[in-house]
Amino acid sequence: MNLQVTEKKVDGVERLLQVEVPADMVRQAEEKAVRRYASSARLPGFRPGKAPPAMIRQRFADAIRQEAVESLIQEAYKQVVGDSEVKLAAQPHVHDVKFGEDQALTFELHLEVQPKVELPRTQGFRVTRSVRSVTDDAVQEQIDSMREQRATWTPIEDKPAEQDMVTVMLATADDAGEIPEGKEYRIILGGGQAIAGIEELIMTLKPGETAERPVKWPDDFPDEAQRSKTKTVRVTLADAKHKALPDLDDAFARELGEFDSVDALKSAVREDLTADATREADADVRQKLIDEIIGANAFDVPPSWVNQTVSAYIEAYQVPESERESFAQRFRSMAERQVRRDLVIDTLAEREKLTASESELDDRVADLAKRRGTDVGQLYASLQKAGRLKEIERSVTEEKVFKWLLDQNTVE
Numbered sequence: 239m240n241l242q243v244t245e246k247k248v249d250g251v252e253r254l255l256q257v258e259v260p261a262d263m264v265r266q267a268e269e270k271a272v273r274r275y276a277s278s279a280r281l282p283g284f285r286p287g288k289a290p291p292a293m294i295r296q297r298f299a300d301a302i303r304q305e306a307v308e309s310l311i312q313e314a315y316k317q318v319v320g321d322s323e324v325k326l327a328a329q330p331h332v333h334d335v336k337f338g339e340d341q342a343l344t345f346e347l348h349l350e351v352q353p354k355v356e357l358p359r360t361q362g363f364r365v366t367r368s369v370r371s372v373t374d375d376a377v378q379e380q381i382d383s384m385r386e387q388r389a390t391w392t393p394i395e396d397k398p399a400e401q402d403m404v405t406v407m408l409a410t411a412d413d414a415g416e417i418p419e420g421k422e423y424r425i426i427l428g429g430g431q432a433i434a435g436i437e438e439l440i441m442t443l444k445p446g447e448t449a450e451r452p453v454k455w456p457d458d459f460p461d462e463a464q465r466s467k468t469k470t471v472r473v474t475l476a477d478a479k480h481k482a483l484p485d486l487d488d489a490f491a492r493e494l495g496e497f498d499s500v501d502a503l504k505s506a507v508r509e510d511l512t513a514d515a516t517r518e519a520d521a522d523v524r525q526k527l528i529d530e531i532i533g534a535n536a537f538d539v540p541p542s543w544v545n546q547t548v549s550a551y552i553e554a555y556q557v558p559e560s561e562r563e564s565f566a567q568r569f570r571s572m573a574e575r576q577v578r579r580d581l582v583i584d585t586l587a588e589r590e591k592l593t594a595s596e597s598e599l600d601d602r603v604a605d606l607a608k609r610r611g612t613d614v615g616q617l618y619a620s621l622q623k624a625g626r627l628k629e630i631e632r633s634v635t636e637e638k639v640f641k642w643l644l645d646q647n648t649v650e
Contacts, residue, residue: 250538259343267306324351328542350540361646365526370515391479398478400428411470443475547573594634
């Protein structure tokens with residue numbers, strides 16, 4: 239096609255092209271569409287394929303024009319993109335289509351191209367490594383959490399107190415002062431699940447009792463319209479339960495696993511927390527190195543890639559439709575940072591030949607099988623079926639890239 243292509247805008251990885259298809263090629267495309275319609279169209283008084291072209295043009299004018307425009311845009315797109323040496327980052331978009339009888343067809347083609355990431359500076363950076371200390375309090379907090387998970391709840395007949403779990407029928411008067419039928423709620427007192435005034439009312443009751451009194455909503459209540467208002471609240475206490483934590487003794491330690499004593503349990507918890515702290519410190523160093531490289535090597539990222547990452551976040555966190563726009567705005571910078579990180583890793587992996595090999599992937603799967611106590615072949619097939627081999631391959635590649643970076647830079 240004898241196209242006229244004008245570059246209207248170049249902005250980083252984005253291109254805006256003005257494309258013009260000559261009028262004679264537009265007429266040829268229309269005639270081709272007319273012939274196609276004429277070969278199959280059924281018009282009264284004519285056998286299929288025998289209707290005059292002029293009548294075909296008149297009867298199917300809009301459809302013929304639409305078909306001609308779509309075929310021309312498709313052919314022009316193939317030529318423009320095919321003649322270009324750049325790699326596209328996303329499907330191009332067509333805008334501002336203009337087309338008139340006996341006139342050229344013009345449209346704008348919006349392209350996003352893959353960025354050229356060269357990373358001339360990847361060495362000589364100095365980053366600090368901070369490891370979170372594991373204190374006795376942290377160990378005790380983790381063990382207390384284990385005890386909480388194995389707590390038992392015992393029904394009580396007296397008035398509940400903080401930390402007790404209650405089931406209540408709760409109703410609040412409307413603006414007219416009418417109190418509707420109550421709704422059932424399960425609340426752990428003192429946990430901030432209900433406003434203080436309602437919890438105080440609940441703690442005046444024994445199971446089976448009902449009370450009704452005015453309650454003032456707090457000045458900092460999340461719903462501004464309800465702040466500082468006083469409403470009549472009716473509460474019926476259905477039941478109350480008291481939480482009992484298991485004793486922290488050797489028997490409790492044995493229930494959790496192969497621990498002979500509380501001291502052995504504490505030692506294992508400390509080891510786990512220390513390992514977590516080490517992993518956090520390593521991840522922090524890796525991110526600092528990536529940030530240094532991004533700061534020293536400017537490159538653009540395709541907006542479509544950032545949008546895809548945001549969409550992946552939305553899908554992973556199952557964000558409701560009504561909250562997706564605000565979520566996208568809040569997490570767009572994080573998504574762009576993730577795209578830049580991936581581009582740095584991909585570039586270094588290719589340039590320094592650090593991509594995971596088949597043997598390295600096999601070794602990683604074999605190690606996973608050994609730790610899980612399963613057959614290597616079965617695990618490999620399972621991972622392949624679940625589409626997780628790429629994820630493992632990526633993990634091995636990242637490890638090799640960061641090992642290379644650590645050798646090139648200083649960690650204090």
